[in-house]
Amino acid sequence: MTRLFGTDGVRGLANASLTAELALDLSVAAAHVLADRGEFAGHRPRAVVGRDTRISGQFLEAAVVAGLASAGVDVLLLGVLPTPGVAHLTDTLGADLGVMLSASHNPMPDNGIKFLARGGHKLDDAIEVAIERRMREEWRRPTGGDVGRVTTYDAAVTDYAAHLVAATRRPLAGLKVVLDCAEGAAHEVGPLALRDAGAEVIAIHASPDGLNINDNCGSTHLGSLQRAVVEHGADAGFGLDGDSDRCLAVDHEGNVVDGDQILAVLALALRDEGRLAKDTVVATVMSNLGFVQALRGAGIGVRQTKVGDRYVLEAMKVSGYSLGGEQSGHVILSDHATTGDGILTALKVLERMAATGRSLQELAGVMVRLPQVLVNVPDVDKARTDDDAVLAAAVAEEEAALGDTGRILLRPSGTEALVRVMVEAPSLETAHSVAHRLADVVKRQLALD
Numbered sequence: 001m002t003r004l005f006g007t008d009g010v011r012g013l014a015n016a017s018l019t020a021e022l023a024l025d026l027s028v029a030a031a032h033v034l035a036d037r038g039e040f041a042g043h044r045p046r047a048v049v050g051r052d053t054r055i056s057g058q059f060l061e062a063a064v065v066a067g068l069a070s071a072g073v074d075v076l077l078l079g080v081l082p083t084p085g086v087a088h089l090t091d092t093l094g095a096d097l098g099v100m101l102s103a104s105h106n107p108m109p110d111n112g113i114k115f116l117a118r119g120g121h122k123l124d125d126a127i128e129v130a131i132e133r134r135m136r137e138e139w140r141r142p143t144g145g146d147v148g149r150v151t152t153y154d155a156a157v158t159d160y161a162a163h164l165v166a167a168t169r170r171p172l173a174g175l176k177v178v179l180d181c182a183e184g185a186a187h188e189v190g191p192l193a194l195r196d197a198g199a200e201v202i203a204i205h206a207s208p209d210g211l212n213i214n215d216n217c218g219s220t221h222l223g224s225l226q227r228a229v230v231e232h233g234a235d236a237g238f239g240l241d242g243d244s245d246r247c248l249a250v251d252h253e254g255n256v257v258d259g260d261q262i263l264a265v266l267a268l269a270l271r272d273e274g275r276l277a278k279d280t281v282v283a284t285v286m287s288n289l290g291f292v293q294a295l296r297g298a299g300i301g302v303r304q305t306k307v308g309d310r311y312v313l314e315a316m317k318v319s320g321y322s323l324g325g326e327q328s329g330h331v332i333l334s335d336h337a338t339t340g341d342g343i344l345t346a347l348k349v350l351e352r353m354a355a356t357g358r359s360l361q362e363l364a365g366v367m368v369r370l371p372q373v374l375v376n377v378p379d380v381d382k383a384r385t386d387d388d389a390v391l392a393a394a395v396a397e398e399e400a401a402l403g404d405t406g407r408i409l410l411r412p413s414g415t416e417a418l419v420r421v422m423v424e425a426p427s428l429e430t431a432h433s434v435a436h437r438l439a440d441v442v443k444r445q446l447a448l449d
Contacts, residue, residue: 002095003128003129003132004022004026004132005128005129005131005132006022006254007308007310008098008104008112008114008308008309008310009100009113009114009115010022010026010112010113011103011106011110011111011112011113012110012111012112013109013110014056014060014109014110014111015056015059016334018060018110018111018112018113019331020059020060020062020063021263023060023063023064023067023113024063024064024066024067024374025067025136025197025283026064026067026073026113026131026135026256026329027063027064027065027066027067027099028067028068028070028135028139028374029132029134029135029310030068030097030099030131031045031047031067031068031071031073032071032134032137032139033131033134034096034097034117034118034131035071035144039147043089044072044074044076044148045047045073045074045096045148045321046073046074046076046093046094046095046096046184047068047073047074047075047076047095047096047097047098047099047204048076048078048086048089048090048093048095048097048098048099048144048153049061049065049068049075049076049077049086049098049099049100049101050079050080050081050082050083050085050086050098050099050100050156050185051079051080051081051087051100051101051102051185051361052080052082052100052102052103052184052185052242052243052402053080053183053184053185053187053208053210053213053242054101054103054108054111054210054215054242054253055108055211056111056214056358057101057102057106057111060101060111060113061077061101062100064101064113065077065150067367068099068148069147069148069149069150069431070140070141070147070148071139071141071143071148072142072146072147072148073096073097073148074148074149074150075148075149075150075151075329076089076095076151076152077100077150077151077152077153077154077378077396078153078156079153079155079156079157080185080187080188080190081156081160081189081239082105082184082185082186082190082243082244082245082341082343083102083114083158083185083187083243083244083245083339083340084133084156084244084245084338084339084340084341084342084343085099085156085160085185085189085244086098086099086116086120086339086343087100087116087120087121087337087338087339088101088120088159088160088163088337088338089120089153089156089159089160090116090118090119090120090182090336091118091119091120092159092163093153095118095385097115097117097118097120097122097192097194098114098115098116098118099115099116100113100114100116100243101113102114102242102243104241104242104243104245104246105182105214105218105219105220105240105241105242105246106214106242107214107215108199108211108212108214108215115128116338119338120215120338120339121338122310122313122338122339124314129387138210141229145291151286157188157189158192160189160192161189161192161196162196163336164189164193164197164341164343164344164347164403165193165196165197165349166346167333167335167336167344167348168176168197168347168348168350168351169196169351170351170354170355171197171354172194172197172198172199172347172350172351172354173198173199174198174354175198175199175200175235175350175353175354176199176200176202176232176233176234176235176245177194177199177200177201177202177234177235177236177237177350178201178202178203178204178225178228178229178234178236178237178238178250179191179194179201179202179203179204179206179238179240180205180217180218180219180222180225180228180234180237180239180240180347181203181204181205181206181218181240181244182205182209182213182214182217182218182219182240182241182242182244183205183206183207183209183212183213183214183215183217183218183242184208184213184214184218184240184241184242184243184244185242185243185244185367186240186244186342186343187203187206187207187208188233189207189269189318189343190203190206190240190342190343190346191203191206193343193347193377193449194268194343194346194347195384197210197347197350202228202232204217204224204228204232205217205218205224205226206323213242214241214242217239218239218240218242219239219240219241219246219247219328219329219342220241221239222239222248222250222256225237225238225250226240226250226254226255226256227253227254229250229251229254230252230254233251233252234359235351235353235359235360236249236250236251236252236349236353237249237250238250238342238345238346238349238366239341240342240343240346241329244341244342244343245309245330245339245340245341245342246326246328246329246330246331246340246342247262247329247331247342247343247345247346247426248261248262248329249261249262249346249349249364250329251359251360251361251364252359252360252361253361255361255365257327257360258292258327258369259325259326259327259328259329259330259331260283260287260291260327260333260367260369260370261290261291261364261366262325262345262349262364263281263283263287263291263323263325263331264291264294264295264364264366265322265349265352265360265364265366265369266323266331266333266345266348266349266352267281267292267295267298267300267323268298268300268366269345269348269351269352269355269365270322270323271298271299271300275322275335276300276322276323277320277321277322277323278301278319278320278321279299279300279302279325280300280301280302280319280321280379281295281300281302281303281321281323281325282302282303282304282305282312282315282316282321282323282324282325282332283302283303283305283312283324283326283327283411284305284306284308284311284312284326285302285304285305285306285307285411285445286307286326286327286409286422287302287304287326287327288327288367288369288370288372288424289370289406289407289424290367290368290369290370290424291369292304293367294366294367294368295367295424298366303315303319303321303347304408307326307411308326308331309325309326309332309339309340312324312325312332312340313332313338314325315370316332316334316386321334322334322335325340327341329345330448331344331345332349333345351365356413370406370424370425370426371407371424371425371426371427371428371430371431372422372423372424372430372431373422373423373424373425373428373431373434373435374420374421374422374435375420375421375436375438375439375447376413376418376419376420376421377418377419377420377421377439377442377443378416378417378418379418379447379448380417380418380419380442380443380446380447380448381417381446381447381448381449382412382413382417382418382419382446383412383425384446385412385419385442385446387445388445390441390445391410391438391441391442391445391446394437394438394441395408395410395438398423398434401434402430403427404435406420406423406424406425406426406427406430406431406434407423407424408423408424408434408438409421409422410422410438410442411422417448419446421435421438421439421442422435423435423438
């Protein structure tokens with residue numbers, strides 16, 4: 001049977017594949033699994049529930065609350081709040097689980113359900129499998145005073161903003177910032193936190209109507225942020241996504257600063273403060289080779305994982321690392337957060353600017369991005385990617401020609417019948433040539449019968 005849970009919760013087209021009935025059943029099962037693990041022992045179980053600004057979040061929130069309360073769980077409604085804010089309050093309010101309704105950077109018609117365990121941590125695979133197995137099972141329903149209570153928690157935004165400001169060790173006075181809120185979950189708390197930390201803030205795409213989340217704005221569409229930074233003469237700009245768990249940046253000239261560059265800036269900042277655990281950063285195999293070369297040249301180790309912030313998180317937890325992230329802008333600062341936090345990332349970059357007196361452009365210049373080309377090859381048998389001898393020989397030949405000046409990564413898609421061919425090289429022309437030569441080999445060798 002196909003699993004409901006993907007790499008980041010359960011997602012789908014709201015009211016089509018992701019229905020109110022599914023949301024209710026999932027919530028009941030989640031309550032039962034967590035209760036069976038003993039986390040509810042000795043007290044009434046409690047959950048916190050937050051959502052982004054999608055209009056579908058309203059009916060899905062009602063379904064999730066109904067499921068939890070019917071299973072005897074008391075619910076605190078957080079309202080519109082970023083995913084990392086829900087994670088933070090899951091921990092500080094002593095909740096047994098948290099629920100976030102969001103499809104992150106996906107288009108508005110989609111939505112998703114993310115469950116968080118006690119402490120605000122993402123569920124591991126085994127718990128997700130257990131939740132799926134418990135769905136629609138027979139169970140003894142509580143009645144009378146044993147059903148859950150539902151309460152609105154009005155201090156969610158201010159509590160989370162205060163946490164973010166407390167994590168900022170240096171006032172940001174004198175810095176002018178443009179913040180693109182993606183018409184999403186950070187539209188209120190993002191500008192509030194940056195202003196309370198001392199920055200002058202111009203907020204754009206901060207008027208959500210339930211329909212415009214991620215619509216040509218935010219971290220996936222940086223054009224309006226680039227223009228606004230230049231127009232306002234800002235020191236930097238930051239683009240969040242719909243649930244604010246990722247962040248990309250723009251320097252004062254409107255140049256994009258990606259997740260690899262942000263990680264490099266923060267790695268050096270933490271190293272200089274003596275707070276970079278084991279002098280190592282966790283990144284994924286998609287991180288630019290220029291990032292790896294720059295950090296290793298600075299004496300900082302790079303541990304690389306499979307693509308996906310959950311794998312970055314797992315490596316950080318197992319080995320006790322304090323910084324990790326992805327090129328897409330998921331940055332995890334484990335001293336302050338259990339998940340990627342776009343607002344926190346922006347604050348920490350600004351803190352480094354304030355501490356050094358250097359521009360974001362100067363700071364990001366610590367690494368030089370190698371030209372990177374990604375070619376998707378559709379309609380192939382991706383399961384044979386690692387087993388075809390002809391393909392392996394072609395890759396080996398191209399790798400030998402590149403030597404230490406570039407790299408090649410062939411990666412089967414996790415959701416589609418295609419293989420991704422990624423090549424980095426000293427020049428864009430070389431990267432294009434190598435990528436398309438290998439793509440042709442993939443087409444010939446892995447063609448579907």
